Each structure stands twice: as C-alpha cells, then as structure tokens.
Amino acid sequence: MKFGIFYEHQLPRPWNEGDELKLFQDALDQVELADKLGIDHAWEVEHHFLEEYSHSSAPEVFLAACSQRTKNIRLGHGINLMPPPYNHPARVAERIATLDLVSNGRVEWGTGESSALAELGGFNIPVADKRPMWREAVEQCANMMAMDPYPGFEGKYFSMPCRNVVPKPVQRPHPPLWVACSNRETIKLAARLGIGALTFAFVDASEAKQWVDDYYRIFKEECVPIGHAVNPNIAMVTGFSVHQDAEEAKRRGMDGFRFFGYGLGHHYIFGEHKPGRTNIWDAFEAARDTMPEEGGNRGIGTPDQMRDHLRGFQEAGVDQVTFIQQGGRNRHEHICEALELFASDVMPEFKEKEAERQKRKDEELAPYVEQAMARKERMKELADDEIPTIVALGRQIAEEGKKTG
Numbered sequence: 001m002k003f004g005i006f007y008e009h010q011l012p013r014p015w016n017e018g019d020e021l022k023l024f025q026d027a028l029d030q031v032e033l034a035d036k037l038g039i040d041h042a043w044e045v046e047h048h049f050l051e052e053y054s055h056s057s058a059p060e061v062f063l064a065a066c067s068q069r070t071k072n073i074r075l076g077h078g079i080n081l082m083p084p085p086y087n088h089p090a091r092v093a094e095r096i097a098t099l100d101l102v103s104n105g106r107v108e109w110g111t112g113e114s115s116a117l118a119e120l121g122g123f124n125i126p127v128a129d130k131r132p133m134w135r136e137a138v139e140q141c142a143n144m145m146a147m148d149p150y151p152g153f154e155g156k157y158f159s160m161p162c163r164n165v166v167p168k169p170v171q172r173p174h175p176p177l178w179v180a181c182s183n184r185e186t187i188k189l190a191a192r193l194g195i196g197a198l199t200f201a202f203v204d205a206s207e208a209k210q211w212v213d214d215y216y217r218i219f220k221e222e223c224v225p226i227g228h229a230v231n232p233n234i235a236m237v238t239g240f241s242v243h244q245d246a247e248e249a250k251r252r253g254m255d256g257f258r259f260f261g262y263g264l265g266h267h268y269i270f271g272e273h274k275p276g277r278t279n280i281w282d283a284f285e286a287a288r289d290t291m292p293e294e295g296g297n298r299g300i301g302t303p304d305q306m307r308d309h310l311r312g313f314q315e316a317g318v319d320q321v322t323f324i325q326q327g328g329r330n331r332h333e334h335i336c337e338a339l340e341l342f343a344s345d346v347m348p349e350f351k352e353k354e355a356e357r358q359k360r361k362d363e364e365l366a367p368y369v370e371q372a373m374a375r376k377e378r379m380k381e382l383a384d385d386e387i388p389t390i391v392a393l394g395r396q397i398a399e400e401g402k403k404t405g
Helices: 017-037 059-067 091-103 118-121 128-147 184-193 205-222 246-270 279-292 303-316 334-343 346-352 354-374 392-403
Strands: 001-008 041-044 074-079 107-112 179-182 198-199 236-240 320-324
Touching: 001 017, 001 074, 001 236, 017 041, 017 059, 017 334, 041 059, 041 320, 059 074, 059 091, 059 334, 091 107, 091 128, 091 246, 107 128, 107 198, 118 128, 128 179, 128 198, 179 184, 184 198, 184 205, 198 205, 198 279, 205 236, 205 303, 236 246, 236 303, 246 279, 246 320, 246 334, 303 334, 303 346, 320 392, 334 346
Parallel strands: 001 041, 001 320, 041 074, 074 107, 107 179, 179 198, 198 236, 236 320
Antiparallel strands: none
C-alpha cells in the first residue's frame, strides 16, 4: 500500500500578518521531509474563495515549488477544477505538462468539479452543468496532451480551433488521471471511465471494501477510458496524528481533523457565509462539544493503533491511504514529528511487500486494461492537408493594406 499527504492549506481565523506565508513555507518543509522519509505522494487541492477551509487556489505553483525541493515523491493535483469557467482545458494541459517536465515526470493529474456554491457561483457555473462540464473538459484536455496537433473541438461548454498544445508531458500520453469521489456513485463513474478514485469520504474498512469491490468489478466489466491510458487505483483519506501516547496524539491532531470536517460542512452542506466576515473557527469552537471524538479508527493514536487502522484498508484492497495531516491549527512541528514516527514505526510493514502487491495487481488487470483500451473511441486525427494554416496578424494587415492601397 502507498501513502500520501494532503493539503487544503487551512487557516482558521483570526488571521495575523505573516500567517499565510508561514502556512505555505511550513507546508513546503513538510513535503520535503515526506520525500526524505519515503512517503509516496503529496496531494494539493484547488479551491477558490473557501476562507479558512482552503487557501489553496494555485496548486500548480505550490507543486512546482515542491518539485524543486524533492526527488522522488509524486506530486498530485488533488484536484484540478476542470469545468472551463474555472480553467480553460488548454491551460490545464499546458500547466500539467509543464509541471511534469520540471518535476521530471512525477505528476498525478487529479480532476474534479466542486460542490461549493462559493466557487460555483464565483465563476458562474450552474450546479446542473458542473458534471457534464467536467467530463467534456477532462476528455479534451487528455486529447490535447496526447495529440499532435489537437484537431480542435466544438462542444457544448467550450470550443477551440486546431492547435498543437505544447509542451507535452514526460509521462506519455499524459500523467495518471484521477477524479475526486465523495460517494459510492462517483467511485463507480471513475471505474467506468478508467481513472483513479481519489476518495474524500471518511469510511471504515468494511465500507471501503465494498467501494473497492465495486470499483474493480466495474473496471473489469464496463470500462471505456476517458483518457488515453487507464489508472485503476483507489486512494482513501484518513486523519493523521501519531504519537507514542494516544492521548497526546489526540491532543495534537483531533481538533484539526474535526475542523477539517466542520469547515467542509460549512462551505458544502450547512453553512451561511458572508465573504470576509464569517468566522468559521468561532462557530467550530461553539459546536466542538457536540462533535464525536474519534481516535485510532481515524488515524489518530499510537503507532500500534495506526497499524491496526491501516491493516483494515490494506485488507480491503485500498491502493493508497492519504493523510489529512494539515487541518485546523495543527502545529508544524507536531506534523513533522508524526511523519517521522510513522515512517520509522509504521510504514515499513506496509512497504515491505508493496512491489510484490503491485506486480500481482498489474498482471491480474493486464487483460482487462487491453479490453478497455480497445473499447475507447478515439478522436480522429487530422491528415496533413486538413491542418489549417494560421496566417500571422502582421501579414494579414500587410495584405489588407495592399488591397486597399
């Protein structure tokens, strides 16, 4: 099983001068440490306007900075918001490819759409259109990275003429493709489209097994890839705070984990928000005593408790567990200490047989991958005489001048 760390860049109020600077610099240090410790992935979300819950609006910049301070850790967009009003698909393709080049081929391309009205409304995206926008944009963005030139597209949500979208990524035809999943139905969609399921629902091991079984059954039977390659993988999130003393692990990590859930609920489910004025941390503190306290069953506890927690995911067939280590007011030094203890006392058990597990999985899925790729309907490439010629503006002006002169 692989392991990842995940960043929303949470910053509860009140805010003081230099807080955002410290938040980002600490996160860079944490990713550098995770790389040295052998953690497999660092994931960075894209959100807009979600105060306190997520100050991560330009993940490509943060991940590019990470790429220059690390050697091996995979750098995951967890996720790119794909509906075109957020990001034009050509710009996503260009940024993903550039990040893949500067990181020497370490990018994971996670995608999503968001359900927060602060984001959707901020970019004038109708709720009913966000899923078809996502699907259209993901497919065409993959085509842009894989095709030379991109033939052009006339769609419902965006259009563009034939262009060769450059640069191209190191990982051909494009980096591994994922989608954010918050429920079982999205897991099934990911399987049908042949993309990794980056799940953001906190589930126990028994429920995780049902999700995993659904995913791989559908992948084997129904997959028609949306991209030019498949990425059959399931990653699940969990809380994270490890200490030799269980109560100290809770003291260091429980509030951050609970604030993560509360902040998500505020922006997505139950909250009312006045931009620049609402104080989510104050509301969280008022509600704290009504919230359940969870420990070892959510990745917060001793090394032994963490091992037991992760064994459940491993037995369920989960490919990667991703840690919510930076939440609420979790302290940088505590996060680093927990990562070091996890790497020394917990991770070796799960790393020992990972290469063997991955080899067995690849061999088992190989015929199903071949069948899935055979079902893909590919965009028609243009013949040389079908590729349009673009006449430079200066030449057009000069020729117009000749006509009128």
